[in-house]
Amino acid sequence: MSTAKVKLAIIGVGLIGGSLGLCLKDKLGEEIYITGLCRTQASMDKAMKLGAVDFATADVQQVVHDADIVFLSPPVLQIVPMVKKILPYLKKGTILTDAGSTKQYIWEHLRGILPEGIYYIAGHPMAGREKSGVEAACKDLFVGKAYVIVENTGAPQEAQQKLMKLLRYTGANFTTLDIATHDRCASVISHVPHVTAAALVTLLNRTGGDLASCIKLIGGGFKDTTRIASSNADMWADICMTNSDAIVDSLHTLQEILDDVIAACKSQDRQAIYDYFSASKKRRDGILEHAEREFDTN
Template sequence: MKGHRIGRLTVIGVGLIGGSLGLALKEAGFVGEVVGCGRGKPNLEAALRLGIIDRYERDPQKAVLGADLVFLATPVRTLADLVREIAPALKDGAILTDGGSVKGSVLREVSPLVPAGVHFIAGHPIAGTENSGAEAAFSTLYQGKRCILTPNTQTDAGALEVVSAMWRAVGSEVICMPAEKHDRVLAAISHLPHMVAYSLVNAVGSYDHYEENILEYSAGGFRDFTRIASSDPTMWRDIALTNQVALLEMMDQFQLFFDELKEDIRKGDIDRLCEFFLRSKQLRDAIL
């Protein structure tokens, strides 16, 4: 790498997250060559056609040869096996980073597998849509967003600065925090909302009081609220399993408030219902 510019970047998992990073770094002039790697040849061909990558390899070891930085954009439960596979092919001084939505388990499982002389920076860009695959990628995905990095006492300062500079180059604000804090924060602001959306769609879709599927009557509000339930099921299965403790804690927290609301409705308590909705509105408005 010259300065902080990346000579060769390998993206393993060329979908929305990995593909958008490749596109954005190219537009920013922050990368020389982008090599793609993944299981599906049609998706890699699409990424090549769209200019997301310059070439691709189906074999992960071949894909990372000579790479200055390797970005792992596959489901979190695949990361340890993937790092174990590519470790022998990583060059000395290479930087390994990821975009997984859970950091504690990734650090515990991946760090021992990283070869000496290779630097691992665990990260998570807080951005995305419900779409997946190379054709879902777009170069402005990370602009105005945040990327959380979770360094520890063993983290190489130079590698951390390179990864930070990479995310700043695509328009993100970089924040560093402990992995445990990251997982609890994301359980609240991302993982719980996805669980609620998935549950809501299942609940309404299973409602059998009428013969037809009442989801056909859904309008803007329902569709907007449940948009994230169209996200990749494999990715969210892995997130639920790898951030289990923090997610269950937040689900219990949600259940307390849902039970409170349910009881206020059962009692027909006008004042408490108004206070409940007002409190929620004020908290939501404060975000904006």
């Protein structure tokens, strides 16, 4: 980095925002000054005590007024209202980026309100845990993980370079996608799996009189396949509202797949069931082997 101190504002110092703060303070120390927006005094105290930010407050003006880069990490439906709130306090040249899991919705609402000299570069770090809050943050959260930088939001090359110079300290593997492709792929890779994990827990809850007996059988399979159902409900409700078309399309496809399995089970078509499991195993093993050469998929 240059000798000038970088000023970063983090809106939402939770798992993702807090992890970014911890990483950059670890790598840059006094070369970066990080302010954080938190809702409660307890979360402000925690963020500062852990070292995720240098200063935390609930006052948006204090957080963003001198920021070079603003990192937005609240639930998706809160991002656009938050940008509207902070715009009057931003200096010319400020770069806005985010960790939102959906992109089309955000960009459609931001592109008409950003003033000249304020740039938005959409981002999506494909990193997370089923835990939430700054206490779950860690400085190495992004290392080896895919981090999507979404194209076509009109930021100049200098702004892109300035942001990437900072984000590369995370150790993430960066890739670019256009907005529509990002949202479709995120629905398949991330959004529908979360919906499905929650559905499996809901299925357990609907076992009626067998619930107590089912719980006695819970082991690694149930725990592994439903782990992400413990994720933040606010965040996932917003994702479903802002990427509904892609999610619904993917869920319809999943529904068709399950209908085929139901039909094969009903007709006692063992070969069809065998082929279903065999093809999915082969495909999963091949995909993960390829992905793990490029990214940390854990």
